[in-house]
Amino acid sequence: MTKALIVIDVQNDFCPNGALAVPQGDKIVSGINALMDDAATVILTQDWHPAGHSSFASSHSDKAAYDLTQMAYGPQVLWPDHCIQGTVGAEFHPDLNQKRADLIIRKGFNPAIDSYSAFFENDHVTPTGLEGYLRTRGITELTLVGLALDFCVNYSAVDAAKLGFEVTVIQNLSRAIDLNGSLDAATAGMQNAGVIIA
């Protein structure tokens, strides 16, 4: 029953004034830092795209940001350019305590496939390696917090539950983009998968 706290994508581009700002994304940082004090293991995820990533609307001449498109692996929302490798926008929020992290796992680096989940890319088959890391360390219980509740937190939580981990998402230490009802759909999907929403 070893536990880990997984902090999803608390990066400048997902905070106010960022390229893909999540409303009040910065308001969760101090609470997450406090939670780290009691956590056995802390893992951070970092959205980490190459310039020109296929999930960027700017890579599709006929599309605008937040349009939906069809990729080889299924439907994909097209985003403003964000979290480009090596940019300030891709850095963690400056107040986030990074010192406690045992592992920082990057995702979204494959130019052809987006990766919301910390476990699998959006094709739902290409692993990030996080599952193996957790299993080899004997970690079975996960607490998830971060950005965005209806995208990366949601996909990570559902995948973790499907893989057999015991998963809790702390709602007030997460914030949503809420695009066309995505928050309600995400909440229902997490509950269906057996995720505890605290």
Ligand code: VGL
């Ligand atoms: C995210 C959209 C695109 C997230 C990442 O962290 O929720 N959302 N890339």
Ligand code: ZN
């Ligand atoms: Zn992204």
